[in-house]
Amino acid sequence: MYVAVKGGEAAILASLEQVDAARRGDRALAAISVAQIREQMRLAVARVMAEGSLYDPDLAALAIKQAAGDLIEAIFLLRAYRTTLPRFGTCSALDTSDMLLQRRISATFKDIPGGQVLGSTYDYTQRLLDFTLLAEAAAVPALEAVAVEPEASPRVADFLAAEELLARESDDDGSPPPDLTREPLSFPASRAMRLQNLARGDEGFLLGLGYSTQRGYGNSHPFAGEIRHGWLSVEYLPEELGFAIDIGEIEITECELFNQFKGSATVPPQFTRGYGLAFGHAERKAMAMALVDRALQAEELGEPVAAPAQDIEFVLYHSDNVEASGFVQHLKLPHYVDFQSELELVRRLRREYQGRQECSGEPE
Amino acid sequence: MPVPDTDRKRQRWLSVLARADAASFDERLPLERLPAEYVWLRQPESGLVMVCGRAGGTGSAFNLGEMSVTRCALRLTDGTVGMACLRGRDSLHAQRAALIDALMQQAGQDDSLEQAWTTWITPLEARQLQQRIARAAAAAKTRVEFFTVVRGEDAS
Numbered sequence: 161m162y163v164a165v166k167g168g169e170a171a172i173l174a175s176l177e178q179v180d181a182a183r184r185g186d187r188a189l190a191a192i193s194v195a196q197i198r199e200q201m202r203l204a205v206a207r208v209m210a211e212g213s214l215y216d217p218d219l220a221a222l223a224i225k226q227a228a229g230d231l232i233e234a235i236f237l238l239r240a241y242r243t244t245l246p247r248f249g250t251c252s253a254l255d256t257s258d259m260l261l262q263r264r265i266s267a268t269f270k271d272i273p274g275g276q277v278l279g280s281t282y283d284y285t286q287r288l289l290d291f292t293l294l295a296e297a298a299a300v301p302a303l304e305a306v307a308v309e310p311e312a313s314p315r316v317a318d319f320l321a322a323e324e325l326l327a328r329e330s331d332d333d334g335s336p337p338p339d340l341t342r343e344p345l346s347f348p349a350s351r352a353m354r355l356q357n358l359a360r361g362d363e364g365f366l367l368g369l370g371y372s373t374q375r376g377y378g379n380s381h382p383f384a385g386e387i388r389h390g391w392l393s394v395e396y397l398p399e400e401l402g403f404a405i406d407i408g409e410i411e412i413t414e415c416e417l418f419n420q421f422k423g424s425a426t427v428p429p430q431f432t433r434g435y436g437l438a439f440g441h442a443e444r445k446a447m448a449m450a451l452v453d454r455a456l457q458a459e460e461l462g463e464p465v466a467a468p469a470q471d472i473e474f475v476l477y478h479s480d481n482v483e484a485s486g487f488v489q490h491l492k493l494p495h496y497v498d499f500q501s502e503l504e505l506v507r508r509l510r511r512e513y514q515g516r517q518e519c520s521g522e523p524e
Numbered sequence: 525m526p527v528p529d530t531d532r533k534r535q536r537w538l539s540v541l542a543r544a545d546a547a548s549f550d551e552r553l554p555l556e557r558l559p560a561e562y563v564w565l566r567q568p569e570s571g572l573v574m575v576c577g578r579a580g581g582t583g584s585a586f587n588l589g590e591m592s593v594t595r596c597a598l599r600l601t602d603g604t605v606g607m608a609c610l611r612g613r614d615s616l617h618a619q620r621a622a623l624i625d626a627l628m629q630q631a632g633q634d635d636s637l638e639q640a641w642t643t644w645i646t647p648l649e650a651r652q653l654q655q656r657i658a659r660a661a662a663a664a665k666t667r668v669e670f671f672t673v674v675r676g677e678d679a680s
Contacts (some may be wrong), residue, residue: 355579
């Protein structure tokens with residue numbers, strides 16, 4: 161049983177001042193602005209939006225500033241903020257084939273309609289520290305414009321699914337998907353509930369789990385069918401209008417993985433799929449999500465459920481870093497009374513143990 | 525449900541207004557010509573819209589996460605109702621968008637829609653098109669052709 165403590169008010173207030181001072185750092189340097197974080201730390205902003213489950217680059221940047229760069233703390237701040245706002249409604253489901261692509265690659269086909277576009281990626285950098293950035297002298301190349309014809313870029317999965325070489329996704333029955341912000345996790349968890357959980361899930365946790373499936377804990381042989389990143393319009397039907405309107409663009413990353421599947425009694429051999437979708441430019445997150453999404457389909461596909469990444473309850477109950485961080489860090493709270501009772505118990509057990517030792521040590 | 529033609533036009537200007545940034549309002553539009561007299565039907569209010577994806581891009585819908593949205597509605601003195609619903613938390617943006625929405629509807633009624641479009645929508649749309657082209661062009665520069673390398677033992 162946890163027994164509360166009181167007192168320490170002055171010290172706590174002083175500690176809050178220390179938070180502000182420590183965040184500010186050396187006052188001889190200019191303070192960093194929220195706009196600078198938004199524009200120059202966009203990948204951190206993307207992670208905070210995805211796991212904070214709120215698309216708002218300004219607020220995500222503010223949260224990063226306030227949390228002094230602690231992204232899990234920033235995610236917590238964003239989650240807390242969203243609870244203060246009313247929900248107006250739900251947008252029409254995104255059609256990612258409409259994306260204005262900034263990056264799009266496929267590891268399964270060289271030639272795909274619309275082409276492969278590398279965009280901005282660290283994949284081909286040499287991971288050497290760039291000391292020109294330290295000198296703040298790095299010249300930023302101005303991108304010169306080239307004439308482009310907008311080209312349709314249908315999703316790779318769609319043309320494989322049309323040939324039935326890839327599993328088709330089940331049709332949408334039109335019912336509203338379960339919403340983890342309104343109802344607790346329940347089992348058996350539907351695919352929609354799993355995907356929402358993974359979309360909000362901790363990137364590090366999902367990355368580790370996804371990695372484990374590649375190393376043999378879950379028998380997964382994925383191909384990166386397609387990874388795309390870009391801009392997508394969000395359509396919403398306001399209650400006062402009879403038609404949906406475009407309420408603005410969001411930046412989004414999608415990953416589709418294809419996995420081997422030998423088929424079953426009712427399904428011919430075909431590739432199965434794992435799906436990842438995340439706010440912002442968040443490729444590693446989308447890939448990890450897709451790996452775990454596929455692993456969690458083990459039971460439905462008649463595969464043995466033996467590895468941690470295939471265990472739906474284990475994965476879904478431990479993916480949320482706000483919950484995990486809260487429960488781990490609550491250990492820092494004073495547990496004085498708790499510990500006293502445990503201490504008393506251990507002392508009593510030791511007395512009994514010593515009593516038995518003395519008894520058995522006596523000559524018969 | 526098909527959207528009637530007049531609604532389709534409104535759909536388009538509402539989209540352009542929603543995507544506009546503060547700078548393009550300030551620099552490109554004659555904001556002094558916005559009506560000064562109106563009553564709020566709904567004061568600008570920030571809230572959330574849940575964004576849905578689909579499993580595998582085409583399957584059943586799932587909740588991805590929310591986005592911040594601001595909406596408002598107002599009525600001009602002649603009774604025209606303008607509204608706005610757009611991404612972000614900028615209430616000034618929503619207010620201006622709703623006023624322009626009302627002006628556009630007024631113009632639609634007295635056959636001056638084309639002129640109103642040129643005044644209020646074209647400058648914003650042009651800037652948005654420019655940005656779209658710039659983004660597409662930047663991506664196009666990194667378009668890549670991969671070649672499969674033929675291995676020695678395969679070459680005959």
